[in-house]
Amino acid sequence: xxxxxxxxxxxxxxxxxxxxxxxxxxxxxxxxxxxxxxxxxxxxxxxxxxxxxxxxxxxxxxxxxxxxxxxxxxxxxxxxxxxxxxxxxxxxxxxxxxxxxxxxxxxxxxxxxxxxxxxxxxxxxxxxxxxxxxxxxxxxxxxxxxxxxxxxxxxxxxxxxxxxxxxxxxxxxxxxxxxxxxxxxxxxxxxxxxxxxxxxxxxxxxxxxxxxxxxxxxxxxxxxxxxxxxxxxxxxxxxxxxxxxxxxxxxxxxxxxxxxxxxxxxxxxxxxxxxxxxxxxxxxxxxxxxxxxxxxxxxxxxxxxxxxxxxxxxxxxxxxxxxxxxxxxxxxxxxxxxxxxxxxxxxxxxxxxxxxxxxxxxxxx
Ligand code: FAD
Ligand code: UDP
Numbered sequence: 001x002x003x004x005x006x007x008x009x010x011x012x013x014x015x016x017x018x019x020x021x022x023x024x025x026x027x028x029x030x031x032x033x034x035x036x037x038x039x040x041x042x043x044x045x046x047x048x049x050x051x052x053x054x055x056x057x058x059x060x061x062x063x064x065x066x067x068x069x070x071x072x073x074x075x076x077x078x079x080x081x082x083x084x085x086x087x088x089x090x091x092x093x094x095x096x097x098x099x100x101x102x103x104x105x106x107x108x109x110x111x112x113x114x115x116x117x118x119x120x121x122x123x124x125x126x127x128x129x130x131x132x133x134x135x136x137x138x139x140x141x142x143x144x145x146x147x148x149x150x151x152x153x154x155x156x157x158x159x160x161x162x163x164x165x166x167x168x169x170x171x172x173x174x175x176x177x178x179x180x181x182x183x184x185x186x187x188x189x190x191x192x193x194x195x196x197x198x199x200x201x202x203x204x205x206x207x208x209x210x211x212x213x214x215x216x217x218x219x220x221x222x223x224x225x226x227x228x229x230x231x232x233x234x235x236x237x238x239x240x241x242x243x244x245x246x247x248x249x250x251x252x253x254x255x256x257x258x259x260x261x262x263x264x265x266x267x268x269x270x271x272x273x274x275x276x277x278x279x280x281x282x283x284x285x286x287x288x289x290x291x292x293x294x295x296x297x298x299x300x301x302x303x304x305x306x307x308x309x310x311x312x313x314x315x316x317x318x319x320x321x322x323x324x325x326x327x328x329x330x331x332x333x334x335x336x337x338x339x340x341x342x343x344x345x346x347x348x349x350x351x352x353x354x355x356x357x358x359x360x361x362x363x364x365x
Contacts, residue, residue, distance in 0.1 A: 002226040003030045003211075008218040009233030011040020012349055013339030015204045016071075016356035017231050017363075022209035025364050029210045030225065032218045034234075038205065041310060042197045042349060049258040051285060051297040052196055056310065057254060058083075058269060058283035058299075059197065062187040063350035069189040071357060076200040078191035079290055083184040084267040087150055089274060096271055097184070098146060099177035106149075117178035134163035134171035141176050153275040158303045159250055159313060167314035169346065184269075192288055229363075233339035235309050236325045244324035247344060248317070249309030253302040255279070264298050278302060312344045336363065 004027035007014045014031055015038065021027040037043050041056040060083045063069055086093040094102045100117050103109055111117050124143035128136045134155060138147045147163075151171055155163045163171055175186075183190075193200045205212060213221070218234070232239055237247040268287030272279055279300040286296050312318065322344045329337055338359050340347045347355070 001028075002228070003028050004227070005029045005229050005231060006218070006225060006227040007031045007231045007233070009033060009040065009339065009341075010035075010038040010201070010205070010212065010214075011233060011339060012042060012352040013233040013342070013356050014040070014231070015201050016353055017338065017360055018210050019075075019204040019207065020357070020360040021363070022205075022207040024360075027209060030227065031205065031210065031212045032216050032221060033212065033214050034217045036215050037198070038212070038214075039198050039201045040233075042201075044196045044198050047256065047258065047297055049293075049295050049297060051258065051293055051295065052289045052291055053256065053285045053297050053299065054197075054283075054288075055254070057252060057281070057301055058285070058288060059349065060185070060190075060268075060288065061192060061349060062185040062190045063348075063353075064188045065350055065354055066189075067357065068350045068353045069191075071353065072193075072200065075203040077194040079194045080190070081192045081288060081290070082190050083269065083288070084182055085184045085269045085271055086265075086267050087154075087271045087273045088277075089149055093266070093270070094150075095182045096150065097175045097177055098142060098150065099182065100180050101182065114178035121176065121178070131168050134166040134168055136164075137168040137172040138163065150273050154271060154273040154280060157275065157278075158280050159311075160303065160305055161313070161315070165315055167316075167319075170314055192290075196289070228334065230335045231359075232335060232337050233342050235341040236322070236329075236337060236344055239337075239342075240325060240328055243328065245321055247321050247325070248313040248315075249341075250311040250313055251304050251307030252310055253304055253307065255300045255302065256297060257300070258295055258297045260295050262294060262296060264296050309341060312340065312346055314346055318344070 005021055007018050007029055010031050010033035018029045018031050022029050042059045044052055044054045047053050085096045087096045094105055100111055104111055111120055126139045126143050128140040131137050138151050264284050268284055270282045279302050281301045282298055284298045338356055339352055
């Protein structure tokens with residue numbers, strides 16, 4: 001058997017490309033996945049207490065792209081969900097992104113309008129001439145005190161480096177609001193797959209043209225498998241046997257706990273922004289999934305250097321290593337790199353879907 005495509009990785013990038021190639025242009029596809037399941041980092045499953053959990057941390061779908069939303073809607077029904085996050089500082093909880101409520105509560109103020117908040121921030125911000133890192137961007141927006149309280153230690157814990165050593169895009173993802181909007185995202189489409197992510201992926205790759213090999217590192221089957229083109233969605237440095245060195249990725253250890261109570265915390269996610277608490281986020285899945293059950297499951301996240309690569313680390317150092325790999329990629333024929341690890345980009349799920357749809361169009365052009 002000769003496959004038209006060998007796809008490495010059954011996450012969003014791999015599944016979208018497999019689905020398009022199989023259903024739209026009748027290609028025979030083999031997906032090879034080293035884990036024991038599909039879905040990549042968006043994989044979810046019911047735990048032993050019957051609670052639907054995300055095994056690799058809370059995944060909230062949000063997008064402004066009609067195209068991405070409509071594409072995924074072929075494979076799932078949706079459930080409306082707007083994510084809310086509170087930051088824990090001392091014994092108090094504050095809305096994140098920073099908004100009018102955060103400021104009034106933290107500093108005992110009575111800012112009553114967007115304009116008053118704007119004026120307040122104008123007074124406390126520490127204007128930077130150029131924005132070259134994650135410290136610059138936050139201090140420039142809200143000043144040193146808010147940066148120190150909500151960003152400095154949390155970022156250090158999450159990434160293992162200071163905000164000043166990270167691209168502005170990392171902390172710059174989090175807006176600052178002058179109103180009282182406590183939603184984490186303001187995208188047009190904010191929904192969770194009604195039955196979970198895994199059933200959505202299952203439906204995507206249920207085409208008879210698609211075969212799946214789980215628990216398999218693609219390198220172990222390369223010599224015995226015949227295929228015309230390769231699509232790679234794993235870590236780019238691994239593909240090239242670390243020719244230009246190891247790219248830094250951040251990993252996380254997830255500690256799950258089931259509690260015999262209906263709820264544990266007031267919202268789906270609490271960020272522990274102080275250095276004295278070792279973990280970063282605590283997610284409570286029932287908020288995300290709207291599941292009704294007598295017990296609840298939470299996960300605590302401990303960021304770490306070793307382990308499964310989850311986050312590319314956007315910095316000057318990593319950019320220069322990735323650049324060398326990019327040159328290698330451009331020399332290859334019939335091999336495409338797609339997704340968060342292969343493109344070494346801090347993409348959200350919807351960005352990976354959008355890019356994979358574009359990649360498909362390029363492949364069949
Ligand atoms: P992946 O999901 O990483 O899939 C790549 C697959 O390739 C993996 O299954 C891997 O096992 C497999 N693979 C790797 N190497 C090999 C090999 N050698 N052989 C075979 N298989 C291999 N995005 C959002 O939009 N909203 C969120 O709320 C959100 N929360 C997140 C929380 C966490 C903790 C993390 C880590 C990410 C989060 N993301 C979120 C980002 C989201 O997970 C990614 O954008 C998306 O899953 C990337 O899909 P992908 O297919 O590129 O990569
Ligand atoms: N961040 C922070 N404090 C917060 C929330 C975010 O310092 O309360 C910083 C931190 O560096 C984090 C980044 O902003 O990694 C992006 O946050 P986001 O919630 O988007 O992280 P992700 O969901 O991608 O892990």
